Amino acid sequence: MKKTVCLIGRPNVGKSTIFNRLIGEKKSIILDTPGVTRDRIYGTVNYDKGSFLLIDTGGIDIGLGDFNKDIKVQAEIAINESDVVVFVVDGREELTQNDYIVRDMLIKTDKKVIVAVNKLDNPKMQEEMIYAYYELGFEHVMPISATHNVGFSDLIEEITRDFNDNEEVEEDILKFCIIGRPNVGKSSLINALVNENRAIVSNIAGTTRDAVDTRFTYDKKDYIVIDTAGMRKKGKIYESIEKYSLIRSLKAIERSDVCVIVINAEDGIIEHDKHIASYAIEAGKAVVLVVNKWDTVDDVDSKIKIWKKDIANNFQFMPYAKVVFLSALTKKRIHTLMPEIISAYENNRKEIKTSLLNNVIIDANQLHEAPSYKGKRLKIYFTSQTGTKPPKFTFRVNDKGLVHFSYERYLENKIREAFDLTGTPIILQFKNRNGEE
Numbered sequence: 001m002k003k004t005v006c007l008i009g010r011p012n013v014g015k016s017t018i019f020n021r022l023i024g025e026k027k028s029i030i031l032d033t034p035g036v037t038r039d040r041i042y043g044t045v046n047y048d049k050g051s052f053l054l055i056d057t058g059g060i061d062i063g064l065g066d067f068n069k070d071i072k073v074q075a076e077i078a079i080n081e082s083d084v085v086v087f088v089v090d091g092r093e094e095l096t097q098n099d100y101i102v103r104d105m106l107i108k109t110d111k112k113v114i115v116a117v118n119k120l121d122n123p124k125m126q127e128e129m130i131y132a133y134y135e136l137g138f139e140h141v142m143p144i145s146a147t148h149n150v151g152f153s154d155l156i157e158e159i160t161r162d163f164n165d166n167e168e169v170e171e172d173i174l175k176f177c178i179i180g181r182p183n184v185g186k187s188s189l190i191n192a193l194v195n196e197n198r199a200i201v202s203n204i205a206g207t208t209r210d211a212v213d214t215r216f217t218y219d220k221k222d223y224i225v226i227d228t229a230g231m232r233k234k235g236k237i238y239e240s241i242e243k244y245s246l247i248r249s250l251k252a253i254e255r256s257d258v259c260v261i262v263i264n265a266e267d268g269i270i271e272h273d274k275h276i277a278s279y280a281i282e283a284g285k286a287v288v289l290v291v292n293k294w295d296t297v298d299d300v301d302s303k304i305k306i307w308k309k310d311i312a313n314n315f316q317f318m319p320y321a322k323v324v325f326l327s328a329l330t331k332k333r334i335h336t337l338m339p340e341i342i343s344a345y346e347n348n349r350k351e352i353k354t355s356l357l358n359n360v361i362i363d364a365n366q367l368h369e370a371p372s373y374k375g376k377r378l379k380i381y382f383t384s385q386t387g388t389k390p391p392k393f394t395f396r397v398n399d400k401g402l403v404h405f406s407y408e409r410y411l412e413n414k415i416r417e418a419f420d421l422t423g424t425p426i427i428l429q430f431k432n433r434n435g436e437e
C-alpha cells in the first residue's frame with residue numbers, strides 16, 4: 001500500500017510549488033477530460049523504488065479568524081492520515097508565530113517530521129541560514145529551493161528512507177472498496193451484501209485507518225470488501241470537509257481491484273461524486289457505479305431514463321462503467337451488484353491476443369483513416385497489449401505527433417467494440433517506430 005506524505009506550513013512558504021515539483025508532469029488517464037474539475041491537493045510522487053501519495057494543505061494563519069479553523073482542521077486530518085509530514089518554512093524570513101503554531105501541532109504527533117527550509121537557492125545561503133531552523137526542535141532539517149529544483153533528491157531520499165520496511169503482503173483475492181461522499185449509504189450497502197450472502201468469514205481491522213476489511217463468500221468464492229465510512233473524530237466541522245475525508249477513499253482505492261462508487265438517489269449527482277470517481281479512474285482501477293436508495297424513487301420507469309441521461313452527461317470520462325440501481329435498505333436489486341464487480345475485475349486484467357488486436361486496428365484504419373496534418377498522415381504499423389490493470393495498448397506509428405485526440409478516441413471505441421472491456425479504463429500509448437517515446 002502506498003505511503004502518505006503531507007505538506008504543511010503557513011501561507012506563502014512555497015508548499016504548492018513544492019507539491020508541483022514533487023509530482024512533476026503527472027500523466028493521468030482522465031487529464032483534461034470534460035466533466036472533471038477539482039482542486040489538485042492530491043498527487044502521486046514517483047521515485048526510483050516506488051511511489052507515494054502526496055497531500056497539499058492550506059496555509060495556517062492565525063490572522064484569518066474563523067476561516068482558519070477549517071484550514072487547521074484540514075491540516076490535522078492530513079497529518080493524522082500521513083506517514084511522514086514535511087513542514088515547509090521560508091528560509092529567507094525569520095520564524096513567525098504561525099510557524100510556531102504549526103510546530104506545536106506537529107510536536108503532539110508521533111509522525112516523522114522533516115523541516116523543508118525553502119527558498120535557499122545556493123550553498124552559501126544554505127550554510128548561513130539553515131541552523132536557525134533547528135530551533136523548531138525537529139531532527140531532520142533540509143535546505144531546498146522549489147523554484148530552482150535544489151535539494152529535492154535529498155528530500156525524497158529522506159521522506160522514503162523507511163518506506164520499504166514492514167510492507168504488508170496482500171492476499172490474492174478480489175478486493176473491492178465502497179467509496180462515495182458521506183451519507184450515501186456505503187456501510188448499509190456492505191451490510192446488505194454480507195447479509196445477502198450469509199457467510200462472513202471474519203472482520204479484520206484494515207491497514208487503512210478507519211477502514212474495515214470484511215471477508216465474505218459469494219458463489220463459493222471469498223471476497224474482501226473495504227468500507228471507508230468511518231471518521232476518527234466526530235462533529236460538523238469534520239463532516240463538512242469532504243475533500244479531506246477523501247484521503248481515506250484514496251487509501252482504499254490503492255488497495256482495491258474494483259471501486260464501487262455510490263451515489264445517493266435522493267440527492268442526485270453532485271461535483272464531489274465526480275471527484276471521487278475520477279481518482280479511481282486515475283488509479284487505473286475497475287469501477288462500478290451504484291445509485292443507492294432507489295427505494296425512495298417514485299415512477300421508476302421514467303426516472304431511470306432521466307438518471308441514465310444524467311450519468312452519461314456527468315460521467316463522460318467513464319462511459320464504460322456499468323450502473324447498478326439498488327436499495328441497500330430493502331435489498332432490492334442487491335443481487336445485481338456482485339456480477340458487475342466480478343466482470344469489471346476480469347476486464348481490468350484482460351489480455352488480448354496481438355493478432356486479434358492488430359486485425360481490429362487495421363480494419364478501423366481502413367474504415368476511417370486518420371486526418372492529415374500539414375500534408376502528413378498518421379500511419380499505424382503495429383499494435384500490441386503491453387500491460388494490464390488497466391489494459392494498456394501500445395501503437396507503433398510513423399509520428400506520434402500526428403495523433404489527434406479525436407482519432408485516439410475513435411481507436412479506443414473500436415477496441416471496446418471488439419473486446420469486452422466494460423468497467424475498466426484503458427490506456428492508449430503511441431510510440432514512434434524508430435523507438436522515440
